[in-house]
Every structure is written in structure tokens, then in C-alpha cells.
Amino acid sequence: DTEVTQTPKHLVMGMTNKKSLKCEQHMGHRAMYWYKQKAKKPPELMFVYSYEKLSINESVPSRFSPECPNSSLLNLHLHALQPEDSALYLCASSHQGLAVTYEQYFGPGTRLTVT
């Protein structure tokens, strides 16, 4: 199974709401990622989990809170977002890179709209 699944596909939330994005993979990958992508732009790395521990946080505002409950699951908790946070949120996974950087497998994304 080479699939990364993400739920929900679409999410509309108000600035006072709390919501969560979910991501799952069953490829045995020990690195998992959250990216944010605006239209016609490349993905921007937000967080990297390595062996279920947060290894990279690209100075993301605290209104985004990642969580890795186990090696197959990755969540992104959202709270008090701003309209400019509207974007496509992509989850990805890969083998854990040491001396090399492995290819990443991406989910289909969650299209988030903040009203």
C-alpha cells in the first residue's frame, strides 16, 4: 500500500473554531510531514516528525499544533486561524533520511478555507 490518506478533503472554518486535519500511512515510513501550499506556489514545509518526535518546526505560528500519536498517524490541530491561512495542506511520508534524502509520498491534501 503506497497511499497516504488525508481527511477531510475540504474544510471551511471560522476564525474562532478548532478543527483537526488527519493523515495516515501504512508504508512503514518513520518520517512524516506537513506542508502548506498556496495557489501556483511550491509546497512550504511546516513540520517534520521523525520516529514520532517533532524534528523540524519551520517557525510555524502556534495556532497550528502538530501531533503524531503513532508511527502511522499525523494530526494537525487548528485554532484561531486567520483568513491568510486558507490553503491546501499536504501530508507526506518517507523513510527516515540519514545520509540521503528519500522521496516523499504525498496525500491528496485538505483544502482549507478560513472565513
Added chain:
Amino acid sequence: SQQGEEDPQALSIQEGENATMNCSYKTSINNLQWYRQNSGRGLVHLILIRSNEREKHSGRLRVTLDTSKKSSSLLITASRAADTASYFCATGPKGGGNKLTFGTGTQLKVEL
């Protein structure tokens, strides 16, 4: 600034023609990868070329890497309408690790 700059930003060709897109990067790498993204969807890994390789083929894809010029090219031969997508290069840093740095992307449109 972007680690990878791609050109052209947009490319429109007829079905059956070849499409070439270029990527330049700034720092030393352990490999360079190419991804495709259909509109509003996730990225799909196409091909990986290591820093000690100069050329790699996969089906209709040909990738070259010139580490002295810090540049790579992706050639898609005999393009099809289904190749219409955005294409991104991404570099892995020298020394490895999980962090990929994506280029700005090329939007390819293949017309019937």
C-alpha cells in the same frame, strides 16, 4: 529566496511534442527529485537523481544533473494531454536528512 528556481514558469505545447523544464539550485545537494502535481491535488514523485549521476531515464522522462552549474533539466518526450500538470524540482541537502527544498515550479499545458 527559493533554493530552486525553475524555468519556464509556464509552458504550453501540442500533444506529441517534447517538453523541457529546467531547475537551478544554490547549495550542495545529495540528490535532486522531480514531482508532478495535478491541479489541486497531492504531489507525485517522478524520478530521483543522485549527486554523482549525470543522467537518468524513466519511461518518457529523462533527467540530467550538472552539479558544477547547480542545474537540472526534466525532459518529457512525446507529451500527452494527461501530462498537463505542475512540475517541481526538489533538492535534498548534502549530508542528507529529511528536508526537501522545492523549486518554484513549471506549469505545463499539453494541448490536443
